[in-house]
Amino acid sequence: MSYIIDRRLNGKNKSMVNRQRFLRRYKSHIKKAVTEAVNKRSITDMERGEKISIPTRDTNEPVFGHGQGGARHRVLPGNKEFQAGDKILRPKGQGSGGGAGEGNASNQGMGEDDFSFYISKEEFLDYVFEDLALPNLVKKTLNEHDAMEYRRAGFTATGTPNNLAVVKSMRSAQARRIALTATSRRKLKELTAQLQEEESKDKDLINPTKLAELRDKIAKLEEKIKRVPFIDTFDIKYRNIIKEPVPSTKAVMFCVMDVSGSMTQQIKDMAKRFYILLYLFLQRNYEKTEVVFIRHHTSAKEVTEEEFFYSRETGGTIVSSALELMADIIEARYNPAEWNIYGAQASDGDNWDDDSPQCAQLLRDRIMPLLQYFAYIEITPNAHQALWRAYEDLQGELGDRFAMEQITGADEIFPVFRDLFSRKSLKEAV
Amino acid sequence: MTQAKRAPKRQPISENSEWTFELLETYDKEIARIAKEYRLDTYPNQIEVITAEQMMDAYASVGMPISYHHWSYGKHFLQTQTHYQRGQMGLAYEIVINSDPCIAYLMEENTMCMQALVIAHACYGHNSFFKGNYLFRTWTDASAIIDYLVFARKYIKDCEERHGVDAVESILDAAHALMNYGVDRYKRPRPISAEEEKQRQKNREEILQQQVNDLWRTIPTAEKSQEAKEKRFPAEPQENLLYFLEKNAPLLKPWQRELIRIVRKLAQYFYPQRQTQVMNEGWATFWHYTLINTLYDEGLVTDGFMMEFLNSHTNVVYQPSFDSPYFSGINPYTLGFSMMSDIRRICEHPTDEDRYWFPELAGSDWLESIHFAMQNFKDESFVLQYLSPKVMRDMKLFSIMDDERKMHIHIDAIHDEMGYRTVRENLARQYDLSYREPNIQVYSVDVTGDRSMTLHHYRQSNVPLNDDTTEVIKHLRTLWGFDIYLHSINEQGKTIKSYSCTRNSVDQSEQLELNEHQI
Numbered sequence: 051m052s053y054i055i056d057r058r059l060n061g062k063n064k065s066m067v068n069r070q071r072f073l074r075r076y077k078s079h080i081k082k083a084v085t086e087a088v089n090k091r092s093i094t095d096m097e098r099g100e101k102i103s104i105p106t107r108d109t110n111e112p113v114f115g116h117g118q119g120g121a122r123h124r125v126l127p128g129n130k131e132f133q134a135g136d137k138i139l140r141p142k143g144q145g146s147g148g149g150a151g152e153g154n155a156s157n158q159g160m161g162e163d164d165f166s167f168y169i170s171k172e173e174f175l176d177y178v179f180e181d182l183a184l185p186n187l188v189k190k191t192l193n194e195h196d197a198m199e200y201r202r203a204g205f206t207a208t209g210t211p212n213n214l215a216v217v218k219s220m221r222s223a224q225a226r227r228i229a230l231t232a233t234s235r236r237k238l239k240e241l242t243a244q245l246q247e248e249e250s251k252d253k254d255l256i257n258p259t260k261l262a263e264l265r266d267k268i269a270k271l272e273e274k275i276k277r278v279p280f281i282d283t284f285d286i287k288y289r290n291i292i293k294e295p296v297p298s299t300k301a302v303m304f305c306v307m308d309v310s311g312s313m314t315q316q317i318k319d320m321a322k323r324f325y326i327l328l329y330l331f332l333q334r335n336y337e338k339t340e341v342v343f344i345r346h347h348t349s350a351k352e353v354t355e356e357e358f359f360y361s362r363e364t365g366g367t368i369v370s371s372a373l374e375l376m377a378d379i380i381e382a383r384y385n386p387a388e389w390n391i392y393g394a395q396a397s398d399g400d401n402w403d404d405d406s407p408q409c410a411q412l413l414r415d416r417i418m419p420l421l422q423y424f425a426y427i428e429i430t431p432n433a434h435q436a437l438w439r440a441y442e443d444l445q446g447e448l449g450d451r452f453a454m455e456q457i458t459g460a461d462e463i464f465p466v467f468r469d470l471f472s473r474k475s476l477k478e479a480v
Numbered sequence: 481m482t483q484a485k486r487a488p489k490r491q492p493i494s495e496n497s498e499w500t501f502e503l504l505e506t507y508d509k510e511i512a513r514i515a516k517e518y519r520l521d522t523y524p525n526q527i528e529v530i531t532a533e534q535m536m537d538a539y540a541s542v543g544m545p546i547s548y549h550h551w552s553y554g555k556h557f558l559q560t561q562t563h564y565q566r567g568q569m570g571l572a573y574e575i576v577i578n579s580d581p582c583i584a585y586l587m588e589e590n591t592m593c594m595q596a597l598v599i600a601h602a603c604y605g606h607n608s609f610f611k612g613n614y615l616f617r618t619w620t621d622a623s624a625i626i627d628y629l630v631f632a633r634k635y636i637k638d639c640e641e642r643h644g645v646d647a648v649e650s651i652l653d654a655a656h657a658l659m660n661y662g663v664d665r666y667k668r669p670r671p672i673s674a675e676e677e678k679q680r681q682k683n684r685e686e687i688l689q690q691q692v693n694d695l696w697r698t699i700p701t702a703e704k705s706q707e708a709k710e711k712r713f714p715a716e717p718q719e720n721l722l723y724f725l726e727k728n729a730p731l732l733k734p735w736q737r738e739l740i741r742i743v744r745k746l747a748q749y750f751y752p753q754r755q756t757q758v759m760n761e762g763w764a765t766f767w768h769y770t771l772i773n774t775l776y777d778e779g780l781v782t783d784g785f786m787m788e789f790l791n792s793h794t795n796v797v798y799q800p801s802f803d804s805p806y807f808s809g810i811n812p813y814t815l816g817f818s819m820m821s822d823i824r825r826i827c828e829h830p831t832d833e834d835r836y837w838f839p840e841l842a843g844s845d846w847l848e849s850i851h852f853a854m855q856n857f858k859d860e861s862f863v864l865q866y867l868s869p870k871v872m873r874d875m876k877l878f879s880i881m882d883d884e885r886k887m888h889i890h891i892d893a894i895h896d897e898m899g900y901r902t903v904r905e906n907l908a909r910q911y912d913l914s915y916r917e918p919n920i921q922v923y924s925v926d927v928t929g930d931r932s933m934t935l936h937h938y939r940q941s942n943v944p945l946n947d948d949t950t951e952v953i954k955h956l957r958t959l960w961g962f963d964i965y966l967h968s969i970n971e972q973g974k975t976i977k978s979y980s981c982t983r984n985s986v987d988q989s990e991q992l993e994l995n996e997h998q999i
Contacts, residue, residue, distance in 0.1 A: 052508045052525035052603065053581070054501060057534065058588055064537040065557040071645070072554030111552055112657055112948035112955070114918050120943030121883035123892065125907040127810060128801020129878040134899055137888035167558040 073173070079104045080169065084177040099171045103164035175330065198293045209288025223285035231275045238271045301332045301390040302340045304379075306372045308397040310347040311364040317429045320457060321396035322359055324427055327467050328394050342379060346372035348402075352379065367400045369437060370408045377416040386420040393417070393424040399435045406436040410444050418448055426454040427466065492782045497591040504529075504586075507596045508603070514774045515604040519847060520767065522607040523622060524581040527599065535575070535587050536560045542750075543575045545583060546629050548636040548742075550652055573792075576602035578610040578753070580622040593788040596781075600771040605764025612855045613759070615752035625749060631678060632742045639735050651736050654955035655722060655743035660917055662722030662744035663751045685734035692730060717921040717936070721956075722747070724922050730931060731961035740959065755858045755913055762816015763854050769793060769817070799875065810907075818871045819862070823850050826868065833869060859911035867904045869895070879906045918945055920966070932963035932982075939970045944977065953981045 073080060083102045132138070169177075205218055245264045248256060305325050307318070333339045343358035344350055347365035350372035376393065384391055401409070418424065426441055428434070438454070445452050455466040493510065494503050508527065515522070530538070540557035541547040573594055577583040584602040586595050610616050640648045655662070718724040725732075726740040753760065772789050775781050781789075799814040800806040826834045827846035835842045841849055853866060872895040879892040879902055892906065893899030909915050923936040933956075937945060945968055957964045963982040967975045 052505075052512065052527055054504050054508070054527045055529070056501065057528045057530045057585075060530075060534065064534070065540045065554065067549045068540060068551065068554035069557055070554070071549055071551040071649075072558060074645075075551045075649075109555055110948070110951075111653075112951035113660060114658075114920055114952055115946040115948065116916075116918055117944040117946035117949075119884045120939065121881065121885070121941040122943060123879055123881055123906040123909065125810070125877055125879045125903055125910055126802035127799050127875045127877055128803065128807075129876040129894055130801075130803075132878055132891045132894055134891055134893050134896070136891040138891065140882075140887070140889055165555070165559070167562045 073169070076104055076109070079108065081177055084174060087174070098174070099168050100174050101166055101168050103166045106165050109165045200291050201294055203290045203292045205287045206290040207284065207287065209290070213288040213291065215287045215289050218287040219281070219285050222287060223281045226282060226285060227278055227280070230278050234271050234275050238268060238275070241268050241271065300338045300340075300388060301392065302342060302384050303329060303332055304342045304344060304376050304391070304393040305358065306344045306346070306376060306393065306395040307358065308347070308367055308369070308372075308400065309345045309361075309363045310367040310400060312367070312398050312400050317396075317398055318359055320429050320459075320463060321427070323463050324396060324457075324467065325394060327463070328392065328425070332390075332392060342376075344372050344375055344379075346375075350375040367397075367402060368405050369395075369397065369401045370405050370412055373409055373412045373417060377412065377420075380417070380420055391421045393421055395424070395426045397426075397428060397437070398430045399428045399432070399438055401435065401437040403436055406440040409437065410440040413441075413444060413452075414447065418451065421451065424448075424452050426452075427457055428454070429457045431458045491779055492785070493780050494592055494785075495782060497593060497788070499590070499592040499595050501529075503592060504595060504599075507592075508599055510775060510780055511596070511600050511604060511771050514771050515600075515608075515767070518767075518770070519851065520604050520608040521611055522582065522604060523579075523611055525603040525607060526581040526583045527586060527603060528583060529586050529588055531588055532564070535585065536564060538575050538585055543577055544629055545577065545626065546633055548629075548633045548652075549640075550656075551649065552656065574598040574602045576606045577625075578606075578616065578620060578622055578749075579625050582607040582610065582622070591788065593781075593785045594792065596775075596785075597768050597772060597789055597792060601764045601768035604771060605767040606760060608767075609756075609760050609763045609854060612851070613752070613756060613858075614856055615755060615858055619752050620749050628745065632746075635681075635738065635742065639739065643735065648739065650958060651739045652743065654958040655740050657952050657955040658721050658725075658959075659743055659747045661920065662720060662740075662747040664720055664723070664748065665914070681738060685738070689734055692728065692732075713925050713927045714922060717923055719919075719921045720744075721920070721922060721935075725956075725959045728925070729960050732959065736959075752858075755860070755911075758812040758816040758819075758859045758911065759854065759857065759862050760816070761812045762818075762820045765793075765796060765813050765817040766820035766850075769821075801876070810910075815863075815871075815875070818874060819866055819868075820850060820853075822868050822871050823853055823866060825870075831870075837868060838866075860908050860913075863911060864904065864908040867907065869900050872900060872903055877903050877907065879903045915940065918943075923967075930963060931961075932965060933960050934965045934967070937966060937968040939968060939976065942970055942976075944968060945979075949979055950981070953979055957981045 080102050084100060087100045205215055241264055245261070245268065248261055248264065303325075307313070307321055309318075329339065329341060341355070343353050343355060345353055345358055345363070346367075346369065347363055348368045348371065352375065353361075372395075380386070380391060413424070428438055434456075438456075441452075441454050445454060457463060457466050493506050504527070508525070536557060538545070539560050540553045542553075547553065573587065573590060575585045582603065584598070584607075586598055590598065610622060616622070636648060636652075714724065714728075722740055722744040726737045726744065729737075732740075772781070772786075776786050797811070797814045797817050799811045800808075823841065824846045826838055826841050827844050827849050830838075830842035853862065857865060876895055878894040879899070881890040881892050883890070893902035895903065919938045919940070921936055921938075923934045925934070926932045935956075949966070953964045953966055964980060966979040968977040968979075970976050
């Protein structure tokens with residue numbers, strides 16, 4: 051007796067939970083791999099999965115077993131020239147005999163091989179953004195938008211005739227009619243039955259008084275039912291349409307970086323990672339994200355990504371030139387009503403001394419009114435210079451929307467990034 | 481009953497390689513009919529058609545249709561997935577579960593011929609083995625396993641909710657590491673049933689805890705103290721480590737004991753499969769070969785079908801020789817199939833040699849004899865009983881002695897008159913589980929002192945333990961809760977090597993101190 055069952059349409063992801071358990075257990079390994087991958091990838095090339103490798107010895111499930119050594123018999127197939135009593139040299143590299151039988155052939159065959167598998171792009175980004183308090187920032191920024199959208203929100207009792215919900219109104223009218231006439235109709239049914247019974251009786255047995263009485267009652271009830279209005283004012287329903295603020299779906303991110311002689315490739319790499327994080331965050335929250343790269347030494351220039359990160363320049367440093375260019379570009383191309391504008395500036399802190407007050411001035415008057423958020427990171431192990439102090443004053447005035455942090459090494463980027471964004475959530479909570 | 485018509489002209493069931501559900505049914509019906517003629521007694525079959533992805537899921541959970549969640553299953557899944565997607569390996573054609581009804585998975589990618597092969601192999605070969613072999617009959621309860629798995633899955637899920645995934649995972653990890661030492665080798669376990677299990681489980685929790693508390697009672701009993709010191713616990717060395725831990729570990733909570741029990745029950749369920757690999761696969765292979773050939777003889781399949789079948793069959797029973805780069809031990813399909821076929825040959829066409837070696841077998845009813853062999857043996861005894869000189873010659877088996885103290889590997893015996901018996905004995909020993917796995921037993925517990933547990937490993941031919949040992953005793957310590965000592969003892973009773981896992985009591989830290997020293 052056999053039953054044949056087609057299971058092909060049953061879920062195929064039965065191992066999903068186990069897979070998650072595995073990822074959970076090796077989180078630290080995966081996080082490390084993800085961090086390394088972030089460093090290697092281009093700024094806009096984050097939207098794909100990643101191959102993760104974990105040393106086999108870490109994923110090994112240990113069991114008691116025979117080790118190498120000792121004396122043992124083995125039976126092997128495929129004898130060609132051996133005779134009993136022969137002595138052969140032990141094959142090199144194989145140790146003594148491998149293991150007795152198949153029993154020992156475990157997964158540790160190749161000692162050095164890594165255990166590799168792939169994670170999807172969502173999982174990849176999850177690991178990148180884990181622990182970062184990003185959603186709070188999203189909520190806050192979304193509220194600040196001017197664009198409104200009308201959307202349906204159920205029904206209401208008041209409204210204009212063009213919003214009249216006919217079907218809904220008729221439905222509630224009918225419900226009301228059924229409810230209000232229920233008792234009367236039940237009585238009517240009873241009386242009609244009695245009347246019929248009375249009428250069907252033999253002529254001599256009919257009681258004329260009762261007949262008249264019944265007819266009278268029936269007439270009254272019918273009248274009563276009729277009096278219930280077909281439609282009443284409180285049956286009328288209107289479609290409820292409300293105004294809701296919608297987030298603008300476009301965002302632009304300005305990456306401003308100092309490329310003067312004092313900025314080494316190492317500092318630029320750190321800045322790049324910071325930009326990657328910001329870019330990813332924006333991309334996850336907006337339909338369209340543009341990136342504008344501005345680099346500067348004594349004069350500023352809009353450049354491509356490649357040029358931004360890898361071309362070498364030397365010269366002095368005038369930060370205000372970049373900020374000015376940024377303000378010009380915003381005015382020319384990005385209307386603040388349509389675009390969410392984010393700025394991120396990375397520098398080693400060097401600036402022409404007289405320029406720093408001007409930078410603060412520029413930010414305060416021209417740029418910050420147009421921006422969602424501006425983050426300044428200073429990548430230097432040294433003491434702060436004029437630019438930092440000028441910005442510090444600015445932070446006091448602008449509060450949440452302006453953030454600044456100092457980074458001394460690559461390992462600080464995640465914490466600093468988290469710090470920049472989690473600060474908001476803290477204030478919100480208070 | 482349908483009468484077997486010997487059609488003079490071929491009237492095949494199907495002509496091309498596409499399969500449909502109707503065809504599956506027809507093939508199954510025909511194969512079932514022939515299987516019945518060969519007296520194959522099976523559980524009802526539940527044949528499930530699944531996709532490659534589902535096959536990978538099934539792989540990951542050791543073939544069971546349901547199982548509890550554990551990261552190691554996720555690891556196997558990722559491994560299979562990565563290899564399969566990169567084309568490094570194909571998936572097995574079939575998975576069959578020892579349950580009643582017997583569940584067999586067919587992959588939708590298979591051709592009609594492959595499906596028929598799998599039906600014959602799994603649904604009639606393995607299935608009848610599960611139902612007939614004495615080990616399966618005594619040790620596993622096919623009708624209860626699925627229900628028990630449902631219970632286990634639910635119980636572990638509840639534990640995870642109550643105590644956290646990590647707490648559950650650490651116990652399961654430790655229990656898995658000792659899974660091979662969770663088997664009663666000589667005592668038949670009580671049958672498992674999910675319903676009873678649930679009811680018994682509550683009572684058991686309390687009673688168990690009481691017993692453990694009794695063992696570890698710290699209030700001194702004045703008179704008996706002297707006597708207690710003399711008395712050793714456990715009175716006899718214990719080889720079922722998981723059972724011993726479940727019943728006696730002082731600090732485990734009732735639910736943790738239950739988790740150990742679940743792992744132990746699963747180990748018990750898989751125990752017969754580990755002991756009958758050669759027989760089981762040999763039996764199934766022999767029957768798919770015989771059944772499909774009978775189909776062919778009756779004219780029910782085409783020549784093309786037969787060519788494809790023989791091609792697959794040959795792949796399955798291919799045995800690379802020991803010096804081939806593809807060699808990875810003796811292929812159980814090959815050995816099993818050769819031996820099963822040979823039993824039939826000895827019965828039907830015995831030679832003088834067979835009459836000398838197998839006087840009772842030669843000339844007897846082959847069907848009777850082969851069923852007897854299937855029912856009453858396991859790999860070790862099967863090889864010892866039935867491995868014939870002809871099979872040894874065909875496979876060119878030879879036995880070597882590999883002693884680390886000697887420069888050379890010594891060839892003990894080969895497939896000749898002098899060597900048959902030695903080769904056969906050594907091969908049989910190779911399938912003896914107690915020889916394949918290190919013999920480790922709980923030797924004593926310091927009940928009155930620091931509660932440490934001492935285990936002994938009895939070496940055979942001075943074969944040491946592997947490098948995992950230090951990790952495994954860490955797991956042992958997790959379950960036991962106190963220090964662990966493991967002594968590796970040679971055949972002369974001398975301790976060769978000692979392992980220990982102790983908590984560093986000086987600085988009171990949680991750090992474990994692992995020691996391993998050669999003596």
